[in-house]
Amino acid sequence: MGFADLHLHTEWSDGMMSIDEIIQHVSLNCLLDVIAITDHDQIGGAIDAFQRSSEPGYAGPSVVVGIETTTRCLRHVVGLFFRPPFPEVPFPKFEPLDQTVSRIADFGGIAVVPHPMSHLVPSVHEAGIDRIVASEVGQHVVGIEVAAGVIGGRRYESDIRAKNASRWHLAEVGASDAHHLEQVGSAFTWFPGKTSADLEAALRSRRTKAMWGRRVRVPISDHARQVWRAWAISPFRPTTSRTREMP
Numbered sequence: 001m002g003f004a005d006l007h008l009h010t011e012w013s014d015g016m017m018s019i020d021e022i023i024q025h026v027s028l029n030c031l032l033d034v035i036a037i038t039d040h041d042q043i044g045g046a047i048d049a050f051q052r053s054s055e056p057g058y059a060g061p062s063v064v065v066g067i068e069t070t071t072r073c074l075r076h077v078v079g080l081f082f083r084p085p086f087p088e089v090p091f092p093k094f095e096p097l098d099q100t101v102s103r104i105a106d107f108g109g110i111a112v113v114p115h116p117m118s119h120l121v122p123s124v125h126e127a128g129i130d131r132i133v134a135s136e137v138g139q140h141v142v143g144i145e146v147a148a149g150v151i152g153g154r155r156y157e158s159d160i161r162a163k164n165a166s167r168w169h170l171a172e173v174g175a176s177d178a179h180h181l182e183q184v185g186s187a188f189t190w191f192p193g194k195t196s197a198d199l200e201a202a203l204r205s206r207r208t209k210a211m212w213g214r215r216v217r218v219p220i221s222d223h224a225r226q227v228w229r230a231w232a233i234s235p236f237r238p239t240t241s242r243t244r245e246m247p
Helices: 019-029 045-053 097-106 126-134 154-169 196-204 220-236
Strands: 002-008 036-038 061-068 074-080 111-114 141-148 170-175 187-191 211-212
Touching: 002 061, 002 074, 002 170, 019 036, 019 045, 019 074, 019 097, 036 045, 045 061, 061 196, 074 097, 097 111, 097 126, 111 170, 111 196, 126 141, 126 154, 141 154, 141 196, 141 211, 154 211, 170 196, 187 196
Parallel strands: 002 036, 036 061, 111 141, 141 170, 170 211
Antiparallel strands: 002 187, 061 074, 074 111, 170 187, 187 211
8 A cells, every 4th residue: 555645835836845855854754655746836846856756766755746726716726647748837827627627637637626615725615616526527627635734624524525425426635735844744645556656546546545644733933934935935936847947
């Protein structure tokens, strides 16, 4: 069996972690076999991490190229499992949700609903999930974060789990939504196998389980710096996918 954290943010967007720091931290301190870099409206960091994982002698976790895109009405959707040739630039912001899901599929990826029904972070709510799952592009919406490591994520879990079991029938995803190293692996996805290919197959066949890791506390001063980065720095960064040129 394998373990994955499919929602991590780096310095390429509003995270407080570099690619090197994440890889080193996971390699030394976590039992994760697969990680996904899913920066907000940025893809360069994910491609950089993937390239590093392809270098001779690499012994860290498998890396999935992903992106968290902001769609219309500030609803977020995560795209995962992009392969070369990767998107040259992130997907356009503020497009309709179904259009972004279609773009994800055009590049061979799958869509995951992050932190669903949350009132504290930009999220797709119940009616929106109903619509997108039943829509023409619904087949490309493969997973939903049942265990989402955002503020209040544990509170929403039972409701999400029940609605998913009765109506949506999406693959369970556990993901930390980490912006700080301490948070990596605080929620994770169990899957049969060990590799990223095994994980993708398990998601598509709905054979994953969302699980919680250990509870973590991030100092309020670190949270404040991350919020400052999210509002004052990240929105103005270039959206190019070029790698190894940015922190």
